[in-house]
Amino acid sequence: MGAPLNTGFQMSTPVFKVDRDPDRCIQCGVCINQCANEVHHMDNDGWMWIEDEKCVACQRCAVLCPTRAISITDFPVIYRENSHWGSASIREIYRQAESGGVLLTGMGNPRPYKSYFDHLLLNASQVTNPSIDPLREPMELTTYLGNKGSLITETEKPFLKLKVPIMFSAMSFGSVSLNVQKSLSAAARDMGTFWNTGEGGLHPDLKEFGSCAVVQVASGRFGVHPGYLENSAAIEIKIGQGAKPGIGGHLPGEKVSEEVSLTRMIPAWSDAISPAPHHDIYSIEDLDQLIETLKVATGYRKPVAVKVAAVHNIGAIASGIVRAGADIVAIDGFRGSTGAAPMRIRDNVGIPIEIALAQVDSRLRDEGIRQQASLVAAGGIRSSADVVKAIALGADAVYIASAALVALGCHMCQMCFTGKCNWGLATTNPGLSKRLNPELGIQRAKNLLAAWGHEIQEMMGGMGINAIDSLRGNRLMLRGIGLNPQELDLLGIKSVGD
Amino acid sequence: MKLREGEVRIPSGCAIAGILNRSGQRFNGNTIISCIANMHQRSNGLGGGFAAYGIYPEYAEQYALHIYYDHEKAREECEYYLNHNFNIALQGPVPLRRQAKINNAPIIWRYFALPKEGRLFQEEIDIEEFVFRSVMYINSSISGAYVASSGQNMAAFKGVGYPEDIGEFFRLDDYSAYMWTAHGRFPTNTPGWWGGAHPFTLLNWSVVHNGEISSYSTNRRFLEMYGYTCSLQTDTEVITYAVDMLMRRHGLSMEDTVNVISAPLWEDISDDNQARLRRVYSSLLLNGPFSIIVATGNGLMAINDRIKLRPLVAAEKGDCLYVSSEEGAIKVVEPSPDRIWSPGGGEPVVGLLYGKEKLIEPEPKIICAQSA
Numbered sequence: 056m057g058a059p060l061n062t063g064f065q066m067s068t069p070v071f072k073v074d075r076d077p078d079r080c081i082q083c084g085v086c087i088n089q090c091a092n093e094v095h096h097m098d099n100d101g102w103m104w105i106e107d108e109k110c111v112a113c114q115r116c117a118v119l120c121p122t123r124a125i126s127i128t129d130f131p132v133i134y135r136e137n138s139h140w141g142s143a144s145i146r147e148i149y150r151q152a153e154s155g156g157v158l159l160t161g162m163g164n165p166r167p168y169k170s171y172f173d174h175l176l177l178n179a180s181q182v183t184n185p186s187i188d189p190l191r192e193p194m195e196l197t198t199y200l201g202n203k204g205s206l207i208t209e210t211e212k213p214f215l216k217l218k219v220p221i222m223f224s225a226m227s228f229g230s231v232s233l234n235v236q237k238s239l240s241a242a243a244r245d246m247g248t249f250w251n252t253g254e255g256g257l258h259p260d261l262k263e264f265g266s267c268a269v270v271q272v273a274s275g276r277f278g279v280h281p282g283y284l285e286n287s288a289a290i291e292i293k294i295g296q297g298a299k300p301g302i303g304g305h306l307p308g309e310k311v312s313e314e315v316s317l318t319r320m321i322p323a324w325s326d327a328i329s330p331a332p333h334h335d336i337y338s339i340e341d342l343d344q345l346i347e348t349l350k351v352a353t354g355y356r357k358p359v360a361v362k363v364a365a366v367h368n369i370g371a372i373a374s375g376i377v378r379a380g381a382d383i384v385a386i387d388g389f390r391g392s393t394g395a396a397p398m399r400i401r402d403n404v405g406i407p408i409e410i411a412l413a414q415v416d417s418r419l420r421d422e423g424i425r426q427q428a429s430l431v432a433a434g435g436i437r438s439s440a441d442v443v444k445a446i447a448l449g450a451d452a453v454y455i456a457s458a459a460l461v462a463l464g465c466h467m468c469q470m471c472f473t474g475k476c477n478w479g480l481a482t483t484n485p486g487l488s489k490r491l492n493p494e495l496g497i498q499r500a501k502n503l504l505a506a507w508g509h510e511i512q513e514m515m516g517g518m519g520i521n522a523i524d525s526l527r528g529n530r531l532m533l534r535g536i537g538l539n540p541q542e543l544d545l546l547g548i549k550s551v552g553d
Numbered sequence: 554m555k556l557r558e559g560e561v562r563i564p565s566g567c568a569i570a571g572i573l574n575r576s577g578q579r580f581n582g583n584t585i586i587s588c589i590a591n592m593h594q595r596s597n598g599l600g601g602g603f604a605a606y607g608i609y610p611e612y613a614e615q616y617a618l619h620i621y622y623d624h625e626k627a628r629e630e631c632e633y634y635l636n637h638n639f640n641i642a643l644q645g646p647v648p649l650r651r652q653a654k655i656n657n658a659p660i661i662w663r664y665f666a667l668p669k670e671g672r673l674f675q676e677e678i679d680i681e682e683f684v685f686r687s688v689m690y691i692n693s694s695i696s697g698a699y700v701a702s703s704g705q706n707m708a709a710f711k712g713v714g715y716p717e718d719i720g721e722f723f724r725l726d727d728y729s730a731y732m733w734t735a736h737g738r739f740p741t742n743t744p745g746w747w748g749g750a751h752p753f754t755l756l757n758w759s760v761v762h763n764g765e766i767s768s769y770s771t772n773r774r775f776l777e778m779y780g781y782t783c784s785l786q787t788d789t790e791v792i793t794y795a796v797d798m799l800m801r802r803h804g805l806s807m808e809d810t811v812n813v814i815s816a817p818l819w820e821d822i823s824d825d826n827q828a829r830l831r832r833v834y835s836s837l838l839l840n841g842p843f844s845i846i847v848a849t850g851n852g853l854m855a856i857n858d859r860i861k862l863r864p865l866v867a868a869e870k871g872d873c874l875y876v877s878s879e880e881g882a883i884k885v886v887e888p889s890p891d892r893i894w895s896p897g898g899g900e901p902v903v904g905l906l907y908g909k910e911k912l913i914e915p916e917p918k919i920i921c922a923q924s925a
Contacts, residue, residue: 180767183765184764184765184767184841184842184862185842185862187860187862193818193820195818197819199835203832203833203835205833206803206833207803207805207809207826207829207830207833211829211832214832420774420778423779425778426778426833518767519765519767519840519841519842520767520840520841521840521859521860522816522835522838522840524771524831524835524836524838524840525767525768525771525772525838525840526771527771527836528770528771528774528775528836529767529768529770529771530770530774531769531770532767532770
């Protein structure tokens with residue numbers, strides 16, 4: 056295989072078309088300053104022009120334009136209609152023929168696979184039992200994560216207490232800006248839940264948020280030292296990620312600034328590569344040893360979580376993880392997001408979280424070990440309704456990351472890997488990251504949790520349930536619509552009308 | 554084909570009542586019939602039943618198996634099974650008073666029996682577990698047979714009809730018990746199956762229940778992890794198993810059991826033991842509206858859901874404890890109680906025979922969930 060050589064010749068038209076209405080434009084230059092992709096330009100004589108091919112449709116210029124002069128649309132499709140060869144497939148081949156490289160992307164799988172959440176409907180009480188009004192009656196969302204044991208006589212294992220069954224999922228400093236972590240960590244603390252450091256260590260500025268942090272230990276071991284493990288609420292061993300099961304991580308050198316390098320304990324401006332497997336875990340018994348090692352290192356005072364991507368044999372894998380001593384199993388579905396992943400992996404590997412979760416919950420119950428570990432569902436949770444459905448399928452709590460980023464301003468352009476995030480989120484560029492004001496970020500993230508909490512309470516009240524404990528695994532509260540018998544069976548639910 | 558109860562989950566509203574004479578003095582069934590008849594409007598004629606404790610003193614050691622058969626073939630098959638596994642001291646049809654209001658009754662027999670020593674030896678289990686498994690076997694594997702009750706010195710009398718008519722039908726005026734519980738049912742469709750009526754019983758346990766548990770699926774899936782087979786799809790079955798597991802198998806006290814099934818709100822929990830109980834047994838919180846009376850040979854416990862979404866009234870007069878869905882039903886049999894009150898949500902009313910301290914003695918060995 057010869058080394059790829061960039062041909063520098065573009066065969067396709069741009070993906071997006073940026074229009075500036077000259078009647079509205081006041082030539083203030085905001086669009087030029089805001090676009091890190093350098094789409095907008097102005098000559099010395101005031102003439103403005105646009106490079107459509109650089110536009111990623113992040114909407115930053117359109118949103119900030121004071122006169123609403125800018126609109127971004129799909130560039131008109133020129134290809135002859137073909138139901139097999141869509142324009143994206145053709146464009147991707149042009150790009151690869153041009154560069155010889157792996158296609159990179161960001162965020163979660165956007166392909167039109169079935170979203171099972173959208174085929175689940177919730178129950179509500181009518182006549183035979185009363186619905187409960189959360190404005191007048193207590194409605195408990197408090198959730199405990201960890202090994203609950205089966206008997207009151209056993210010694211209690213360490214646990215996490217969540218006031219709302221939603222945690223912020225792993226996003227490392229480096230993949231996201233420090234201001235993102237400042238926003239989410241403080242929001243988690245104020246709302247009585249937890250955030251996750253991701254595999255990037257804990258920045259000194261965030262030390263005080265260690266007590267509400269799940270600190271990750273992943274295959275690169277970046278940022279892991281005794282103080283890091285000690286200053287945490289829980290430790291998470293990251294085996295896999297829903298957006299890229301089976302492969303490691305890659306933080307491009309461009310994002311490894313001085314601060315990132317200190318936090319990760321690696322040289323500045325060098326690529327940070329997390330290997331695909333942990334080099335000390337080649338089977339389940341090795342995982343057992345790492346779990347035990349981390350427990351010993353922290354004096355058995357912290358729950359240890361293991362995060363895996365949802366893949367075909369997830370039931371057996373999760374069972375092994377629980378038997379290896381994990382207190383929490385986090386399962387990341389194929390819609391889970393990433394700061395950078397090969398597009399083919401993101402779009403073609405893994406299975407939906409809904410099915411994986413149902414299978415794991417049932418499997419752990421069949422084996423009588425469901426009490427030994429809590430289940431956290433991740434990967435594509437978009438709303439409080441998804442949270443309720445996940446809990447009814449069997450989750451104890453959920454992780455959200457994309458939703459949290461959207462709350463902070465993400466517009467889902469999927470270009471996180473470039474480091475040019477115009478919303479100041481997936482970047483370590485100081486000029487860009489200061490665009491997220493942490494004070495505002497904290498409030499927005501808190502608002503999201505509060506809003507979802509209220510909505511969860513409303514839905515629970517409608518079902519006649521006043522504690523989230525009674526929703527967990529309560530699959531009778533779910534009915535499937537538009538699902539075939541096998542899918543219903545795998546989800547362990549009945550069809551609508553049944 | 555229309556599914557019968559047990560194959561389909563049917564929500565229902567109800568009336569419940571219970572009377573205990575704590576000194577163990579027995580009284581006939583007319584009292585409890587008057588009590589439940591007073592709440593006629595809370596039933597719709599599709600289910601009524603009674604549990605009576607202390608009615609078979611002459612066979613107190615034997616397990617009184619009351620069995621319903623859809624046809625003679627089921628009886629033959631079941632008796633073959635019983636003869637193989639039990640020594641039967643006495644058997645025969647349950648005395649009935651046929652009447653116009655009660656139709657489609659199954660064949661109803663009772664057997665006073667003890668497991669055969671040899672069978673216990675072969676199975677390596679104790680008597681209670683043997684009887685428990687036999688009941689599970691008959692209900693699930695002998696087509697057309699259903700065990701209405703399986704305790705000692707007690708029985709359940711239940712069927713399709715208004716409870717007062719069911720009481721007449723079973724000649725409850727001929728029985729004397731120190732404790733009676735009763736149930737009038739308002740199911741939301743027509744099951745027409747006698748086995749679906751309350752009380753639900755298992756060994757000496759009996760449960761009469763008013764309400765629909767919204768946490769049914771959560772509770773059921775948790776119990777299934779501990780070897781309980783929920784075959785009847787009723788909330789009542791789940792409640793019985795939950796109480797059995799907590800008190801008999803895990804040896805929890807009555808207070809702790811209440812702290813699980815009707816757990817206080819987190820904000821009201823200050824005691825670490827209570828918090829721990831909620832964490833360990835969070836899946837056994839019975840959520841949704843209910844009032845229940847759980848009885849054993851030692852006494853009864855009546856309790857509401859934690860925010861009291863179903864009625865429950867209690868009263869005392871001398872040695873007698875009364876619990877009922879409505880005050881009027883108590884007043885009709887005891888016009889001037891010493892004390893009458895409405896217990897709060899999750900606040901149990903417990904009545905025990907004098908000299909008894911618990912509803913049930915826990916199992917000596919603790920059975921855990923199967924695990925590595």
